């Protein structure tokens with residue numbers, strides 16, 4: 252995709268600015284960061300270790316979706332460290348929330364990104380991997396800052412899915428990147444907050460899924476049944492407990508969750 256001038260945008264939303272500032276900055280700097288809605292203001296090059304604070308206000312817009320692009324591969328390995336080659340270390344963390352700000356445990360997060368040279372591994376699974384959010388909705392990804400490739404600004408692809416809910420496909424962006432101004436896909440609502448730590452970067456991003464309640468709410472998972480097509484992340488009940496689908500498949504008798512650990516794990 253050729254570089255082109257991006258049409259004017261409305262800028263960061265109030266929620267995005269406040270959330271980014273609350274996560275990234277100590278209190279004395281909050282006012283300064285919230286006033287100018289500039290992505291550059293989110294970069295805080297210092298060496299302090301700051302604990303991310305989950306922030307989600309009722310009425311937050313769901314995280315915007317973006318195109319999948321041509322390089323997604325299903326069945327990535329389950330792992331939180333995508334460190335398959337050289338590059339500037341990047342530690343990304345955050346939370347997965349529902350639309351009412353309830354943290355979503357066991358949400359699937361499937362990341363894929365280019366290597367340091369801007370190339371995707373379309374043969375194997377370098378810099379590809381999925382994980383599940385913790386009981387508090389938190390996730391953590393250890394990887395590198397991906398390289399640039401023609402026509403795009405720097406970005407990370409991700410699919411996020413609450414158990415049994417639709418998949419959010421989107422991309423995360425880096426503040427302060429010159430190509431953010433020319434990549435037509437760039438969306439400031441998808442900017443990670445970022446700071447330099449030693450020779451690497453720490454980044455935060457909280458996903459807000461358009462899901463009313465966290466998984467496990469009454470009536471949420473259905474009973475497992477043969478003949479039903481299940482997708483990765485679907486949650487069912489069987490044998491008095493909940494199970495999450497690991498591999499998309501159509502269930503047949505004999506593939507009950509309790510006997511097929513390759514297909515299901517306890518949710």
Ligand SMILES: [Fe+2]
Nearest residue numbers: 320322406408
């Ligand atoms: Fe990409």
